[in-house]
Amino acid sequence: MADTKHSKYSKLSPFELKDNLIALALSHTDRLMLNAGRGNPNFLATLPRRAFFQLGLFAVSEAELSFSYMSEGVGGLVRHEGLSARFHTFVSQNRDKPGAVFLGKTLSYVRDQLGLDGDQFLLEIVAATLGANYPEPDRMLRISEKIVREYIVREMGVQGMATEEVDLFAVEGGTAAMAYIFNSMRENKLIAPGDKIAIGSPIFTPYLEIPELNDYQLSKVIIEADPKAGWQYPASEIKKLEDPAIKAFFLVNPSNPPSVKIDDAGLEAIAKVVKKRPDLIILTDDVYGTFADDFRSLFAICPKNTILVYSFSKYFGATGWRLGVIAMTRDNIIDQAISKLPEKAKKELDTRYSSLTTEPRKVKFIDRLVADSRAVALNHTAGLSTPQQAQMVLFALFNLMDSRQDYNKALKALVRRRDAELYNKLGMPEKEDTNSVDYYTLINLEEVSRNLYGDAFAQWVLKTQNPTDILFRIANDTGIVLLPGSGFGVLHPSGRASLANLNEYQYAAIGTALRKLAAEYYEQFKKGKK
Template identity: 60%
Template sequence: MAKSTKAGSQEQSKIAALSPFELKDELIKAAGGGAVERPANAAMLNAGRGNPNFLATIPRHGFWQLGLFAMRESERSFAHMPEGLGGFPKREGLEERFEIFARDNKGVPGIDFLRGVLSYVRDQLGLNGSEFLYEMCEGILASNYPVPDRMLKLSEVIVAQYLKKEMIGKHPFVGDFDTFATEGGTAAMTYIFNTMRENHLIKPGDTIALGSPIFTPYIEIPTLNDYQLNVVNLDADVELGWQYSKKELDKLRDPKVKAFFLVNPSNPPSVKMNTESLEYIAEIVKERPDLILLTDDVYGTFADDFVSLFALCPKNTILVYSYSKYFGATGWRLGTIAMHRENVIDELIRKLPKEQRKELHERYESITTEPENLKFIDRLVADSRTVALNHTAGLSTPQQVQMVLFSLFALMDTPEAYKNALKRLIRGRKEALYREIGISFDDSDVNQVDYYTIIDLEFLGNRAYGPEFVKWLFANTEPSELLFRLAKEARVVLLPGRGFGTQHPSGRVSLANLNESDYKAIGRAMRKLMVEYVERYNAATGKSLDKNKVL
């Protein structure tokens, strides 16, 4: 028995070292096998990953119809050759030919959207319609390198308009910003860490701050041999609705903290930072004008009246945004980095010691005659291709076209019908889950986004049964026991909150990737386990807690 316990403890230690996404694979294995007998039709319910089961159809229809029009344009160039050769689109008369194409295909899904797109670009954004169509046709045909390499010219203008709408909203914003189209938000993270290191903004032994809980790679990257950074956690408080106290935010006043990395709305609590906290950080930045901020706002488009930290501290902030979740486009790998054209990061590079500036001059001199004036965002582009391949840098042009169509779809949706539909969908799922678990549903917190939800055993157990029950529960269960029992006994897969930097046992439920009936089943399975733990507690202590109490 002792040997078995020791082996189990060793196995738990190995599991504890895994990333949440690697642990997910172990949970899936547990849900698909084991000694527990299950009905043949019992399906595994995997709420362990945030890949949504919804997607935006209208801009996708537009993409395919645009592709057909672009193919027609390409074939015009070598119409005399039957061997299947095409050429680049012709600029002259392009708008007129598109109108004929749209008229010929009236009623086909995507056509009305494309006609609206052309009108919006021309009349609302003030761009040249023919130039826009040419960029889109050439882009969707992928017949040329991305030029400019950071982002196609008009595409950058349109994506910037989208980011202004969704990330800045009505907040005052002075000046302009540049954008860099990347292979999703994860590529953006990788590029930023790397270029900060290459440009001596961070070095081994330096200290950065993380807003915790946070998307796991932000925890894991700083500890890699590439970086060897010290990390200070700013812990959001579940009792404050997953907001940061001033005491936690005051950690940013320490001059040793070179940068602050934040996911907002948070992952996994899925709560946006309140206005008070954003303004408090802005005040700290006034005292610490050298503080670099990175805000990853992928879930911002699910929030009500979202305002990014980028809006309040534009010159100190690197904005990361991904199209993956809101448009159901994880497979497209569409992300952006945005930076104000007058930013602190460029100033910090200019103020580096002479030897480091000389080193950077040599690093980038093959791509510009004035390396010292190369902006940080363009250094990101160059470093993404190890500088030497800068001439082939840039996100693939069909990806940029789909990004543009997603952006225009949101810009043109003035009643925000798509956004409101997504909010209804995921919030209905949360309500179904909570109802079955036995948690009273409260949607009064305007900062809740609900893409994910955390089932926090410490918080819920303490609220329903008191601290003695919680103490007993943690003394008699391993941190991952609940997750593995859900997997083995109910075929329910969740991710641990622990792996996202939380300091207490919890499970993250994605509300994006299953149907409402599935969340009801997950809720029932979780309730069943909680009831069992209460019964075990009563038997062990002689207490008589109400196992059916609402949590």
């Protein structure tokens, strides 16, 4: 495929390339630009947000109980005495407000179903909402961690594990989790320049880019999912993980952008590798797991080996809130690996963490993550802001208390209808894959060409058209912005479309526009044959 005027953009991160595509799409003022490039959802959970704002009003009224003699708007810290009674009065007086009603139910659920101290929960979440104190503990507020842990364990398909065996670190979304984990793995000698790490591909682009930075200089071993096998990892690819030189395996599950969860056979195959390689560290980013049916994380299959990253951003429509967690079991191979480091390395780490404790070797990796996130010296001010933690707790409770899972069903139906509309108008057969979550879709240019106009046309497209050029032409001719699949490690020419950020009729319009463009390419193909 020859170089073209847009070939220079092919090396850009897809998230940088999109700016050029958007500018081109917007250059035509006589039409609407449809940006299907970014995964920011256009839906969000309203009830837990209503609850947060009602909680804010109650919390401020509690603060005003102190210093009430002052007229300058000065309040004080939350008072424990009588807090529960005042809360019930507040809920009762606001029965016409759904958020307040939900708040009242959370106290009952936390106390009666989770078995936690209702008074302590109320004190913690009210104080957290005010944001008047540093996070304490810095890793995550105590009751908040227990509640979010229940959500994580359930949604990640963890069975047979005591929830008390799981530790959480509340972080500023999944991207912060990635940055913290890469950094702490390096600082704690778990990875070093030249080391091999395996990456499940296709994958969220930064997982491909970060290892190449001067900070890390890691050697990547790509574990390639097979599009012909429903984007599952073939046994031959998983077998690569048996290489003892591979220090860690990083993956996104369900995948980004194919949006397919690892099936049971794949999970079992990875589990068998871990039995052979008990030292293999796994990082699984499971942000899309809540969109899957019967989801099971590798955290559920290989808990001692796995660091779990989960973000509330997509499922609750909360990218602006920056809410995520890192989860680890208390008994894990990462802490074991640190304990087996050479004495010289241990002494270096003793010095690094000596300001935290008189026994730095006892500091667990998840707590080292917290310290490293603030360059250790600022550990005393570490932690996710407490109002963010309060909203995270309300999101988690919203899901836990939804016994019929109505919100979950609604979101799944929403993205799947959008997927069906796009492919129906594109003239492609409807996909049938129980492992697909349909948050994104990869529009395979070869597959579309073959389905619409046959093998010869598909081969002509592959031979004569540059995929990046096609994306620019789509943006220019139709106002539609797609991201290049190649930027996510996809080997075939394709465009990634998010199914989360536009409405059904707009996805229908995308399908129609792409089909029209394919017809124009076909006319070029026919002229060439003549």
